[in-house]
Amino acid sequence: MVERTAKPVKVRRCRATVSRILASQVARPHRDPSAFARKVRSIPIATRPRRSLPAQGSFFPRALPFILCIALLILALGASVAIGAVPIPIGQLIQLLLRRPEAANLPASLSSIIWDLRLPRTIFIALLGMSLASSGCAFQGIFRNPLADPYLLGIGSGASLGVALAISIPAFSLGIGSGKPGALPAIPLFAFAGALITVILVYRWVRPGRGSAPSTRLILAGVAAGAFAQSLAAFLFYRTREQTQRALSWLMGGMLLGGWDPVRITLPYILLGIVALIVMGRVLNLLQFGDEQAEQTGLNVARARWVLITAASLTTAAGVAFGGVIGFIGLAVPHLARLLWGTDYRRLLPLSTLLGASVLLAADLLARTVLAPQELPVGIVTALLGAPFFFYLLGRRESVM
Amino acid sequence: MVVEDLSFRYPSSKENALDHVSLRVSGGEVVALAGPNGCGKTTLLRAACGILEPLTGRVWIPGTTGPVHRLPPDRRARLIGVVPQMEKLPPGFTAAETVMLGRISFHGWFGPESVADREAVQSALSAVGLDGLDGQFVETLSGGGQQRVMIARALAQEAPILLMDEPTAHLDVRHQMETLALLHDLAHEFRRAVLIVLHDLNLVSRFADRVALLERGRMIRCGPPVEVFTSETLSSLYDFPLQVIPHPERGFPLVLPDGDEPSADAYGVSASAVEIPPGGENLHRPRKRG
Numbered sequence: 210m211v212e213r214t215a216k217p218v219k220v221r222r223c224r225a226t227v228s229r230i231l232a233s234q235v236a237r238p239h240r241d242p243s244a245f246a247r248k249v250r251s252i253p254i255a256t257r258p259r260r261s262l263p264a265q266g267s268f269f270p271r272a273l274p275f276i277l278c279i280a281l282l283i284l285a286l287g288a289s290v291a292i293g294a295v296p297i298p299i300g301q302l303i304q305l306l307l308r309r310p311e312a313a314n315l316p317a318s319l320s321s322i323i324w325d326l327r328l329p330r331t332i333f334i335a336l337l338g339m340s341l342a343s344s345g346c347a348f349q350g351i352f353r354n355p356l357a358d359p360y361l362l363g364i365g366s367g368a369s370l371g372v373a374l375a376i377s378i379p380a381f382s383l384g385i386g387s388g389k390p391g392a393l394p395a396i397p398l399f400a401f402a403g404a405l406i407t408v409i410l411v412y413r414w415v416r417p418g419r420g421s422a423p424s425t426r427l428i429l430a431g432v433a434a435g436a437f438a439q440s441l442a443a444f445l446f447y448r449t450r451e452q453t454q455r456a457l458s459w460l461m462g463g464m465l466l467g468g469w470d471p472v473r474i475t476l477p478y479i480l481l482g483i484v485a486l487i488v489m490g491r492v493l494n495l496l497q498f499g500d501e502q503a504e505q506t507g508l509n510v511a512r513a514r515w516v517l518i519t520a521a522s523l524t525t526a527a528g529v530a531f532g533g534v535i536g537f538i539g540l541a542v543p544h545l546a547r548l549l550w551g552t553d554y555r556r557l558l559p560l561s562t563l564l565g566a567s568v569l570l571a572a573d574l575l576a577r578t579v580l581a582p583q584e585l586p587v588g589i590v591t592a593l594l595g596a597p598f599f600f601y602l603l604g605r606r607e608s609v610m
Numbered sequence: 611m612v613v614e615d616l617s618f619r620y621p622s623s624k625e626n627a628l629d630h631v632s633l634r635v636s637g638g639e640v641v642a643l644a645g646p647n648g649c650g651k652t653t654l655l656r657a658a659c660g661i662l663e664p665l666t667g668r669v670w671i672p673g674t675t676g677p678v679h680r681l682p683p684d685r686r687a688r689l690i691g692v693v694p695q696m697e698k699l700p701p702g703f704t705a706a707e708t709v710m711l712g713r714i715s716f717h718g719w720f721g722p723e724s725v726a727d728r729e730a731v732q733s734a735l736s737a738v739g740l741d742g743l744d745g746q747f748v749e750t751l752s753g754g755g756q757q758r759v760m761i762a763r764a765l766a767q768e769a770p771i772l773l774m775d776e777p778t779a780h781l782d783v784r785h786q787m788e789t790l791a792l793l794h795d796l797a798h799e800f801r802r803a804v805l806i807v808l809h810d811l812n813l814v815s816r817f818a819d820r821v822a823l824l825e826r827g828r829m830i831r832c833g834p835p836v837e838v839f840t841s842e843t844l845s846s847l848y849d850f851p852l853q854v855i856p857h858p859e860r861g862f863p864l865v866l867p868d869g870d871e872p873s874a875d876a877y878g879v880s881a882s883a884v885e886i887p888p889g890g891e892n893l894h895r896p897r898k899r900g
Contacts, residue, residue, distance in 0.1 A: 353700075488719075488720050489719060489720075491711075491714065491719060491720070492719050494703065494707070494711065495711050495714060497700040497702075497703075498699070498700060498708075498711065499697065501656075501661055501694065502692075502694060502697075504661060504683050505659055505661065505686075505687065505690075505692040505694065506687050506692075506711055506712050506714055506715070506763065506767065507683050507684040507686065507687025507688070507714050507715030507767075508683055508684075508714055509682065509683045509684070510683070513719070547702075551702050552700070552701060552702025552703065553702060553703065553707070
């Protein structure tokens with residue numbers, strides 16, 4: 210209370226001082242700055258007594274969105290594990306997750322459903338949602354373009370092409386089915402290589418020298434490169450006949466594999482990428498002011514952009530490697546988060562990441578239950594629900610970016 | 611800061627935007643750049659802050675190893691604070707957050723904001739008269755408020771050289787005087803070097819120690835405003851009749867546009883070319899409905 214009443218008084222006094230100074234200045238010959246300068250004690254930056262900035266908002270309102278997102282994620286994780294062909298009540302679910310089926314007198318098959326089927330899938334879907342939303346959010350920031358998403362610049366499609374190459378090499382393609390060691394962990398690497406090569410080609414092609422990157426041209430080139438890579442990937446899939454069905458379902462956003470393998474293999478890549486993006490929130494903020502201003506305030510724009518693109522590509526590629534091509538999460542979730550909680554990337558990026566996991570879990574739940582026992586690829590659900598939502602966002606364009 | 615024989619050409623243009631310009635701005639003086647639209651003032655400022663790579667010549671800061679455009683950006687930001695020509699600021703950031711971005715060369719990409727950073731931001735905000743508005747979102751500030759945020763960001767960089775492109779364009783008369791008085795003091799009392807693009811010649815003559823006049827990329831005159839500002843020089847530079855008279859009380863030159871009456875014909879342009887054609891909207895006759 211005291212602070213609030215004190216502040217305006219101080220401002221007024223300060224202004225009065227300045228106008229007094231200016232009044233005295235008018236009466237003096239302008240080439241004699243000494244008397245003028247002596248009085249302007251409020252102005253010199255080096256000598257003024259300094260006050261710290263007040264903390265911006267108290268802890269609770271700032272933490273509220275995070276609490277909300279985490280609660281939502283826990284809810285989505287629980288629902289995803291509990292709901293399915295065999296619904297499992299919450300009490301039993303907790304017993305099973307604590308690995309105590311005997312205590313609740315539950316059959317071993319139920320434990321197997323949870324531990325071998327639903328839990329790995331749920332966790333992988335959550336990781337996938339996180340990877341797509343965080344990289345989408347990062348790309349929107351890097352290119353200051355509201356239409357950016359993980360498939361922009363051909364990154365998602367480049368990753369698909371990498372996976373398609375991996376699968377069409379006979380040794381690998383057999384490996385996926387038979388669980389040959391070494392074959393599976395290589396898939397995200399292929400995806401990452403495909404993604405990064407595509408980005409480098411696009412980037413180098415459009416921007417040969419120094420200076421600010423022409424965002425629009427970069428994106429157009431990325432779209433073209435993406436279409437090319439995507440078609441090439443589809444072509445490769447058609448060539449390897451025995452895998453076609455599974456591969457095409459993967460291209461629509463179906464899972465390539467079940468079990469814990471995808472989680473185990475992609476977890477380090479996805480976490481590494483997301484952590485890198487989250488700690489670069491300040492750099493993303495600075496990029497919003499344009500390349501020139503960012504550079505003038507001391508950011509190495511070219512390097513920052515490369516680090517960000519690499520981290521975002523790593524995250525995307527790891528997710529795409531086993532999760533397939535899933536649209537709209539990377540585009541719509543960051544916009545939703547921005548609409549709710551503002552543009553500050555230091556907050557926006559972690560919030561989008563959490564929200565992305567919840568949204569994709571919900572979409573996956575729908576994909577599994579709508580036509581049960583048949584399963585839809587998740588990509589179909591996200592596009593069916595995401596596109597109308599995106600139209601809604603476009604309708605209230607002013608509030609988005 | 612030394613500018614030596616600097617030339618620059620934009621890729622799409624055939625003419626040099628800057629043509630062998632040499633200029634020296636020392637700590638302790640305010641140097642103004644003036645000249646008609648498109649004469650290269652902004653280009654010179656952008657080259658001076660290292661954003662543009664010059665065609666010939668170099669910009670060099672004594673005590674550093676190479677030309678400015680080859681210095682790493684964080685080193686550059688600690689040497690040079692820049693207020694660019696007014697652009698729209700991105701929404702969603704508060705004034706304090708925007709000014710804090712000027713401190714990135716001090717705390718790096720990931721480092722925490724130190725007490726010194728927060729204090730520098732607070733001091734810079736109060737120096738431009740934005741005390742108590744640090745929590746305000748920049749897009750809700752007026753044009754002048756946004757411009758003062760940009761000035762505060764450059765001040766928060768605590769750099770010995772300040773480059774400003776029309777920092778007073780959107781400010782009211784009081785804030786114009788305050789801002790320029792602040793720059794004047796930073797130069798004279800704290801030995802900063804200030805290079806500033808100003809269109810208002812009267813502000814130039816009041817606050818600048820020296821003024822450099824640019825005409826189509828070439829520097830035609832450079833010196834104290836009292837010497838440089840003459841009716842002949844300015845009239846021929848702007849291709850427009852200008853009168854220079856001494857200030858009645860304080861003696862510095864005042865620049866007044868000449869011309870007898872406020873009619874376009876007196877200035878060689880004509881309003882009849884953009885007249886509303888017959889049948890257009892007219893204030894005197896009510897529009898016929900039909």
